[in-house]
Amino acid sequence: xxxxxQPFPLDQAFTLLEPGPVTLVTTHDGEHDNVMTISWxxxxxxxxxxxxxxxPWNYSxxxxxxxxxxxxxxxxxxxLDTVVGIxxxxxxxxxxxxxxxxxRRKASKxxxxxxxxxxxxxxxxxxxxxxxxxxxxxxxxxxHVSPHRKGKSLLHAVGDGTFTxxxxxxxxxxxxxxxxxxxxxQP
Amino acid sequence: xxxxxQPFPLDQAFTLLEPGPVTLVTTHDGEHDNVMTISWxxxxxxxxxxxxxxxPWNYSxxxxxxxxxxxxxxxxxxxLDTVVGIxxxxxxxxxxxxxxxxxRRKASKxxxxxxxxxxxxxxxxxxxxxxxxxxxxxxxxxxHVSPHRKGKSLLHAVGDGTFTxxxxxxxxxxxxxxxxxxxxxQP
Numbered sequence: 001x002x003x004x005x006q007p008f009p010l011d012q013a014f015t016l017l018e019p020g021p022v023t024l025v026t027t028h029d030g031e032h033d034n035v036m037t038i039s040w041x042x043x044x045x046x047x048x049x050x051x052x053x054x055x056p057w058n059y060s061x062x063x064x065x066x067x068x069x070x071x072x073x074x075x076x077x078x079x080l081d082t083v084v085g086i087x088x089x090x091x092x093x094x095x096x097x098x099x100x101x102x103x104r105r106k107a108s109k110x111x112x113x114x115x116x117x118x119x120x121x122x123x124x125x126x127x128x129x130x131x132x133x134x135x136x137x138x139x140x141x142x143x144h145v146s147p148h149r150k151g152k153s154l155l156h157a158v159g160d161g162t163f164t165x166x167x168x169x170x171x172x173x174x175x176x177x178x179x180x181x182x183x184x185x186q187p
Numbered sequence: 188x189x190x191x192x193q194p195f196p197l198d199q200a201f202t203l204l205e206p207g208p209v210t211l212v213t214t215h216d217g218e219h220d221n222v223m224t225i226s227w228x229x230x231x232x233x234x235x236x237x238x239x240x241x242x243p244w245n246y247s248x249x250x251x252x253x254x255x256x257x258x259x260x261x262x263x264x265x266x267l268d269t270v271v272g273i274x275x276x277x278x279x280x281x282x283x284x285x286x287x288x289x290x291r292r293k294a295s296k297x298x299x300x301x302x303x304x305x306x307x308x309x310x311x312x313x314x315x316x317x318x319x320x321x322x323x324x325x326x327x328x329x330x331h332v333s334p335h336r337k338g339k340s341l342l343h344a345v346g347d348g349t350f351t352x353x354x355x356x357x358x359x360x361x362x363x364x365x366x367x368x369x370x371x372x373q374p
Contacts, residue, residue: 012347014346015345015346015347018226018227018343018344018345018346019207019343019344019345019346019351020206020207020208020226020343021207039205039207039230040205040229040230040231041229042227042228042229042238042240043226043227043240043346044227044240044320044321044322049320051229051238051240051320051322053229053230053231053238077355077357080357080359081359084359084362084363087363087366088362088363088365088366130317133231133236133238133324134231135231135238135322137320153354154343154351155357156205156206156207156341156343156353157205157206158202158205158206159201159202159205159206159230159371160199160202160360160367160371161358161359161360161361161362161363161364161367161371162356162357162358162359162360163356163357163359164206164341164353164354164355164356164357165353165354165355165357166343166351166352166353166354167340167351167352167353167354167355168264168351168352168354169349169350169351170264170267170342170349170350170351170352171348171349172267172268172271172348172349172350173347173348173349174348175271175275175348176271176274176275176348177348178275179274179275180347180348184346184347184348
C-alpha cells in the first residue's frame with residue numbers, strides 16, 4: 001500500500017502554518033464530512049496551538065461548534081483551482097469531496113478526514129471558541145506531511161482574488177539559533 | 188519633498204496581511220519608540236480588524252497594553268536581515284531604529300511610528316487583549332503603502348529560521364468575484 005502521509009512532530013507543526021498559507025479545514029458533523037477554505041489562521045504557540053477565524057455564515061461553523069474538532073490541511077499551489085472552488089460553494093448543498101475529486105484518509109485522533117493531496121494535515125481539537133470575534137482556538141493532536149512535499153510551493157491568498165506562490169527560500173537558521181525553539185534546531 | 192507613503196483604503200487593508208507576511212510592529216511607550224518582529228498575525232474581518240499574538244516576554248507588550256496602539260509595518264523580502272536582527276535583540280537595551288538604520292515617519296492617528304522602508308504600514312488601536320492566549324485584537328485606523336511596492340516581494344517566516352519570498356502571482360479575480368467584498372472588486 002502506498003504511503004501517502006508521514007507522521008510529523010507536533011512540536012514542529014507551527015512551521016506548517018507560520019508562513020501564512022491558505023488552508024483547507026475539514027470537519028465531520030456526525031453524518032457528513034465537509035471542507036472549507038480558510039486563509040485567516042495564526043500560530044498561537046510553538047506547542048501546537050493555533051487560531052482560525054470563521055463564523056456562522058460558514059456551513060462548517062456548526063460542525064466545529066458541535067464536534068469541537070477539525071483538520072487543518074495545507075494545499076500546494078498546484079491545488080489553486082480546488083482551493084478557490086471549495087470557497088465558492090457550500091457544504092449545505094454540495095459534496096465538495098466528490099465535486100473536486102478529493103481523496104480522504106482516516107485521521108488518528110479526530111473524525112474529520114485528512115486530505116491526501118495536501119502537503120500537510122494537522123488534526124485539531126477545539127480549546128475554546130471566542131464567539132465575539134469568530135476566533136476558534138485549536139490544539140494540534142497529530143500532524144502528518146506528504147512524502148512528496150519537498151520542492152512544492154505553498155499558496156498565499158491576497159484576499160482580492162489573487163494568490164502568490166512561494167518563491168526563493170532564504171536560510172537564517174544559524175543567525176536565529178538563539179531564539180528558535182529546540183524542536184526546530186537542527187543538530 | 189519625496190512622497191514616501193501613499194494613503195491606502197482601510198477597507199482593503201486586510202489584503203496587506205491576508206497573504207501571511209512577517210511584520211514589524213512599532214510601539215511608542217510614552218517616551219521611546221520600539222519595534223518587534225511578529226509573524227503570528229491574522230485577519231479577523233474585511234473591515235480592517237486584525238489579531239496579533241505576543242506576550243509578556245516581549246518588551247513591546249507593556250507599551251501595547253499601556254498605550255493601546257501600534258503600527259503593523261510590512262517589510263519587503265529585501266529587509267530580511269533587518270527583520271531577523273530586530274527579532275534577535277530587545278528594545279530594553281537597544282535602540283533598534285538606530286541599530287538597523289530604520290527611518291521613521293509620524294503616523295496620523297497613533298503615536299507609534301511608520302517605517303519608511305516598509306511596503307505598507309497600518310496604524311492600529313487595540314480593541315481588546317485576550318490575555319490567556321496573548322491575542323491582541325486590533326482595529327485599523329489608517330493605512331499607507333509605499334509607491335515603490337509594485338514588484339516587491341513579501342517575506343514569509345517558516346519559523347525554523349528559514350523564510351520564503353513570494354514567487355508567481357496567480358489571478359482568480361473573475362472566478363472569485365461573487366465572494367469578494369466590494370472594496371476589492373475592480374470595476
